[in-house]
Amino acid sequence: xxISKAILAVFTWTVITFLxxxxxxLVIIFSxxxxxxxxxxxxxxxxxxxxxxxxxxxxLKSVVNSIIVALATTAGAILLGVPASFSFVRLRRNNxxxxxxxxxxxxxxxxxxxxxLIFFYTIGIPLSLLTVTLSHVVYSIPLVVLxxxxxxxxxxxxxxxxxxxxxxxxxxxxINITLPLIYPSIAISALITFLWSFDNFIITFFTIGSDIxxxxxxxxxxxxxxxxPLVAAASSLIIIIGSAIVYLIExxxxxxxxxxxxxx
Amino acid sequence: xxxxxxxxxxxxLHVLYGIPSLVYLFIFFYIPMIMIVVYSFWKGGPLYKVxxxxxxxxxxxxxxxxxxxxxxxxxxxxxxxxxxxxxxIAYPIAYFLARLMKGESGLKIILLILMPLEMNYLIRIxxxxxxxxxxxxxxxxxxxxxxxxxxxxxxxxxxxxxxxVAVHNGLPYAIFPLYITLRSIPKSLYDxxxxxxxxxxxxxxxxxxxxxxxxxxxxxxxxYVPMIGEFAIPALxxxxxxxxxxxxxxxxxxxxxxxxxxxxxxxxxxxxxxAIFVVFKLTGMRWLYR
Numbered sequence: 001x002x003i004s005k006a007i008l009a010v011f012t013w014t015v016i017t018f019l020x021x022x023x024x025x026l027v028i029i030f031s032x033x034x035x036x037x038x039x040x041x042x043x044x045x046x047x048x049x050x051x052x053x054x055x056x057x058x059x060l061k062s063v064v065n066s067i068i069v070a071l072a073t074t075a076g077a078i079l080l081g082v083p084a085s086f087s088f089v090r091l092r093r094n095n096x097x098x099x100x101x102x103x104x105x106x107x108x109x110x111x112x113x114x115x116x117l118i119f120f121y122t123i124g125i126p127l128s129l130l131t132v133t134l135s136h137v138v139y140s141i142p143l144v145v146l147x148x149x150x151x152x153x154x155x156x157x158x159x160x161x162x163x164x165x166x167x168x169x170x171x172x173x174x175i176n177i178t179l180p181l182i183y184p185s186i187a188i189s190a191l192i193t194f195l196w197s198f199d200n201f202i203i204t205f206f207t208i209g210s211d212i213x214x215x216x217x218x219x220x221x222x223x224x225x226x227x228x229p230l231v232a233a234a235s236s237l238i239i240i241i242g243s244a245i246v247y248l249i250e251x252x253x254x255x256x257x258x259x260x261x262x263x264x
Numbered sequence: 265x266x267x268x269x270x271x272x273x274x275x276x277l278h279v280l281y282g283i284p285s286l287v288y289l290f291i292f293f294y295i296p297m298i299m300i301v302v303y304s305f306w307k308g309g310p311l312y313k314v315x316x317x318x319x320x321x322x323x324x325x326x327x328x329x330x331x332x333x334x335x336x337x338x339x340x341x342x343x344x345x346x347x348x349x350x351x352x353i354a355y356p357i358a359y360f361l362a363r364l365m366k367g368e369s370g371l372k373i374i375l376l377i378l379m380p381l382e383m384n385y386l387i388r389i390x391x392x393x394x395x396x397x398x399x400x401x402x403x404x405x406x407x408x409x410x411x412x413x414x415x416x417x418x419x420x421x422x423x424x425x426x427x428x429v430a431v432h433n434g435l436p437y438a439i440f441p442l443y444i445t446l447r448s449i450p451k452s453l454y455d456x457x458x459x460x461x462x463x464x465x466x467x468x469x470x471x472x473x474x475x476x477x478x479x480x481x482x483x484x485x486x487x488y489v490p491m492i493g494e495f496a497i498p499a500l501x502x503x504x505x506x507x508x509x510x511x512x513x514x515x516x517x518x519x520x521x522x523x524x525x526x527x528x529x530x531x532x533x534x535x536x537x538x539a540i541f542v543v544f545k546l547t548g549m550r551w552l553y554r
Contacts, residue, residue: 114526
């Protein structure tokens, strides 16, 4: 029993280390390496890739664009998704309604990207950051709905009933009772939506036209070997900033969250 | 006598809240889906030529044309293979974390496993390029040690690289659902089985495995479905490997045959919908908001 347990423990840690973490750590290590190839032994410590990446006007533009898209997507998804999550809680056993909301979330992003491209082309909206945002909101609505609905379902309905009994109307109850209780789940869904939209490559690839976002800048740079260390530097920045944000989410996950909130 | 009085139809408030989202998804998801269906039945040619005549030739091509058929078959086989590899690796890990670790300590490791999911997946593909590539870590180390004198091409620009990266991507999506389902199996079931004289192998196949099927089904949804539409992994590490996602991307953006590309997209859509339908039939939808 103990031997098999030890074997499993070693297996688990080996997989976590080598299959999940080593590749990411190597990116960070090589972003400081003074060579355009990823070769051991390391050539020497340098910050020049970081300097260069910030001198690259295309990269700076892509960061600004990505932030604009991610903010707009988050705003849209929250505005549409949070009210819809209240409907979802009541109508979740209605398979047609639930399926209608959930399917855009599970369909491969390629399908969303391609169909939005055809749609925008057919009705004559030129491709731009706006079309990117509109297509990102598609998968973000179900994301927000599911995360917020998970919290709503776990709420004790007596809080709202007590508030109504004490003479508050529906709006007062919502603002003073429900909203503070579900606020963390709204924040977390906003954070996930922002991260996903910022990182989204597949849908953006189809709906952006000639503009650029961070994932598209990476995609383009990866095809030119000279730029590969710049991608390493940019990736390291994203990994580090991303980890900080993720740490915040983890805190929430450990306290209280549903299945999907944890998985995302 | 019941009369239909339209003036008095009242939409309940809780339905009203959902209407903006439903309208949005209808316009920007369901109408585009319908457009894909329509396009896939039109006649197409290269350079964005579209003749609005009904035809089945875009679909027939997947049965007749050997290249298109192979792409469809291979993409499916590869996605299934990746799913099986991921399950084989993930199952022991989930089992260890859920059943052999005490208390909630498994959950902390789960969060450690889930954390890289927040990283851009292009970064993760890029990370593997540095390890598997021609000038990558493995080749260089092996050459440095004198094991080989030519870079191994097997690792990079090959189907193996796709499998490695896809397994890396899929692992967290399998470990977590398996962990949840394995953890929810009550210990008394095991005690009862052991009391009744069953051995550990039969306990695994008669209790653990059947009860963890929902976890496997959810993992299928998160691994197989994205994989049949994948195009960035094969494009960046797959060399000449040509999957359905690449076929779609190329037909849309390079060749410009939108009707054929739409039919190819329909393949992805139909396969995903079948997978979604089957998995939801097996597991219900509750896990989505639990």
